[in-house]
Amino acid sequence: MNTYAKTKLNKVRKSDRASYDKETVHAILDEALLAHVGFTDNDWPMVIPMIYGRIGETLYLHGAKAARIAKTLGKGVPVCIEVTLVDALVLARSAFHSSMNYRSVVIHGMARQVTDADEMTQALAQITDHLAPGRWDEARPMNDKELKSTGVFAVPIEHAVAKARTGGPIDDDEDYALPVWSGVIPVRHAFGAPQDDGRLLDGVEVPASVVETLKRHA
């Protein structure tokens, strides 16, 4: 199946903006930098920004074991993961039709603590490489103490939907007679020149992971 099943959790009211296509969902997940992870803690909703990595139909999250989110996700609770890319501000002739161009994904699933050592390593590598492809192999590997203090969580992409708005403003017919500017302002994540920390050993150059990161977001 190339699409996610429509369920109570991922069904979108305005279906012209929704897609259940797996490739569409994956592409947004792979391009974005941050996930906004929602869960319930003592009857209060919590939303935390987290980095993540995707392997197939599983999203991986990580956090210090001492952190609230790690303690909660470790219990196997339902979570919601939202990821959004802002593409443009859309200024219509009316305030009402003004909008934003974006691509977003909302996923629901049950979190699972990763305990298998191999899966944990693969997940941490993917989370690292998600932001800077190839970085895991360049950096000093994680040692036992670091692994022991880190909680890794898997969220199967059980219920998922992508939403997107594209294109210019769409005004009411009669509003095109108004002397009001209308159009879009494009927005994107711009990556600047890498700045080393001033403590590099002689001969160490900008690595492939940084070059690849800049190329991806050029």
Added chain:
Amino acid sequence: MNTYAKTKLNKVRKSDRASYDKETVHAILDEALLAHVGFTDNDWPMVIPMIYGRIGETLYLHGAKAARIAKTLGKGVPVCIEVTLVDALVLARSAFHSSMNYRSVVIHGMARQVTDADEMTQALAQITDHLAPGRWDEARPMNDKELKSTGVFAVPIEHAVAKARTGGPIDDDEDYALPVWSGVIPVRHAFGAPQDDGRLLDGVEVPASVVETLKRHA
């Protein structure tokens, strides 16, 4: 008081990255484009990206009355609003110390449906002007039909905390001997040149709201 009270909801474990200062919280809210709004719906956490506006110690959200979030927020439920600006990828010599520079805010409060006509108009103006300052006065005002189909919600900033990471990577002492590149890649929202929709009346020029938006995010 210039700071938010520390409560169970906003107390941060790693206090060196946390700030309860109101000005710090406001500045992040005023710079960011999107809020990630969490609430609970039939025992599942939900996180939805939304635009917003701040007036003093209140955040305003809006949505089509027919949408799930509007129906839920209208009941006066607890919500969590998270806003995050990504400032840089931080590549340390070890995967473990690699990180991200960011500024985030997490707010908890009880949503309240706005019913007063004046408050509703002020809130919608602020939501519009948050993305493009001054746009509300340039655009065609909302008519009665549009106002009737729109739900506006106020969330008092009752519990709030800002978190931020700044600066370069911090490696373990022994890792500075490794021949591994270490540093940061700056990230920011870049706004491109405005593109009109091709249907402007003669003589309509790029308005002050667009100029001001580009200046803010230059």
